[in-house]
Amino acid sequence: xxxxxxxxxxxxxxxxxxxxxxxxxxxxxxxxxxxxxxxxxxxxxxxxxxxxxxxxxxxxxxxxxxxxxxxxxxxxxxxxxxxxxxxxxxxxxxxxxxxxxxxxxxxxxxxxxxxxxxxxxxxxxxxxxxxxxxxxxxxxxxxxxxxxxxxxxxxxxxxxxxxxxxxxxxxxxxxxxxxxxxxxxxxxxxxxxxxxxxxxxxxxxxxxxxxxxxxxxxxxxxxxxxxxxxxxxxxxxxxxxxxxxxxxxxxxxxxxxxxxx
Numbered sequence: 001x002x003x004x005x006x007x008x009x010x011x012x013x014x015x016x017x018x019x020x021x022x023x024x025x026x027x028x029x030x031x032x033x034x035x036x037x038x039x040x041x042x043x044x045x046x047x048x049x050x051x052x053x054x055x056x057x058x059x060x061x062x063x064x065x066x067x068x069x070x071x072x073x074x075x076x077x078x079x080x081x082x083x084x085x086x087x088x089x090x091x092x093x094x095x096x097x098x099x100x101x102x103x104x105x106x107x108x109x110x111x112x113x114x115x116x117x118x119x120x121x122x123x124x125x126x127x128x129x130x131x132x133x134x135x136x137x138x139x140x141x142x143x144x145x146x147x148x149x150x151x152x153x154x155x156x157x158x159x160x161x162x163x164x165x166x167x168x169x170x171x172x173x174x175x176x177x178x179x180x181x182x183x184x185x186x187x188x189x190x191x192x193x194x195x196x197x198x199x200x201x202x203x204x205x206x207x208x209x210x211x212x213x214x215x216x217x218x219x220x221x222x223x224x225x226x227x228x229x230x231x232x233x234x235x236x237x238x239x240x241x242x243x244x245x246x247x248x249x250x251x252x253x254x255x256x257x258x259x260x261x
Contacts, residue, residue: 003127006112010102010214011125013054017047017084017100018118025119026094041092044068047084047100055080067210077107081213081236086115087186101188103213108235113214115188124192124218132221134196141224141245142197147255150200150248152178153190157206167205173259174203174252191215194243195222201244201252203229209236216243225249229256 024043048068055064063074065081080102085091087098096119103113115124124139126132132139144150152174156167175181182199184190187207193199195218213236216226226234226243231253234241244252 003111003130006104007114007125007127007130009054009058010104010112010114011116011123013051014100014102014114014116014123016054017051017102018116020047020050021085021091021098021100022118025091025096041085041088043091044085044088048082051080051082051084051100051102065209067208079105081105081209083188083210086188086211087184090185095185097184097186097189099186099189099192101210101214103217105213105236110213110217110236113217115192115214115218117189124195124215126214126218126221128217128221130221132195132218134192139196140222141195141219142200143247144200144245145247147177147201147248147251148179150178151180151182151198152201152203152252153182153184153193153199154202155183155185155187155190155204165205169259170203170256173255177251177255187211188215191219191243194245195219195224197245201242201248203240203242203252203256205229205240207239207241212236212241219243229253 048066061074061076063076063079064072065079067083083101085098086101091098099115099117101115104111112127124134187204190202192215194202219226225246226241228234228238229240229242242252
């Protein structure tokens with residue numbers, strides 16, 4: 001019963017923040033740069049302020065970890081991990097691939113997660129032990145068993161132009177090994193698309209907790225698998241992820257091993 005309460009709240013908050021994104025989509029944005037190509041818009045901040053307000057009003061003792069603000073620490077065992085706009089670069093360029101991600105953890109264990117795409121009105125949700133859903137319908141990962149027939153997804157960190165650890169070597173190997181690769185600029189949606197069978201595998205480097213918190217729970221509840229690139233256990237505080245439907249996981253790891261030799 002408690003998990004349903006958390007999930008209902010996460011869903012409602014994600015929808016509310018998504019409404020802000022949708023209403024401002026296509027309008028001229030005030031853009032600020034946090035790095036050479038890492039940007040933040042005024043809508044990121046509006047969405048974040050809305051989410052903070054909702055959480056602090058309902059659960060004033062809970063902690064909050066968000067992309068755009070310093071962590072709000074708390075003695076409580078509960079912490080919300082949020083991305084008010086995952087896909088900011090897409091949003092700033094009117095490319096229609098972005099979302100809101102809201103997750104709750106207790107002592108590091110993910111309890112509930114919601115990822116909302118406001119343009120497609122797609123709400124991906126999951127609660128621990130309760131399964132994963134898209135707009136209320138149960139979802140599961142794909143049944144694809146061969147990497148050559150797999151549609152994969154990935155992304156590149158904002159320091160891709162400066163760092164030698166930039167994913168380009170893995171990208172080349174997976175281009176040759178898989179059926180095709182998509183790079184849409186939203187790790188949260190990548191994980192959700194993997195969870196519902198649109199993608200078969202996903203990998204990325206240099207991620208942050210808010211990128212994957214909700215999507216990771218949704219994937220796991222959809223019977224997907226997530227590890228680090230070397231196969232070791234993954235949690236949202238690890239920088240690299242290898243996720244799949246489980247059936248092609250070892251094949252993807254072999255590609256990574258080959259790229260690293």
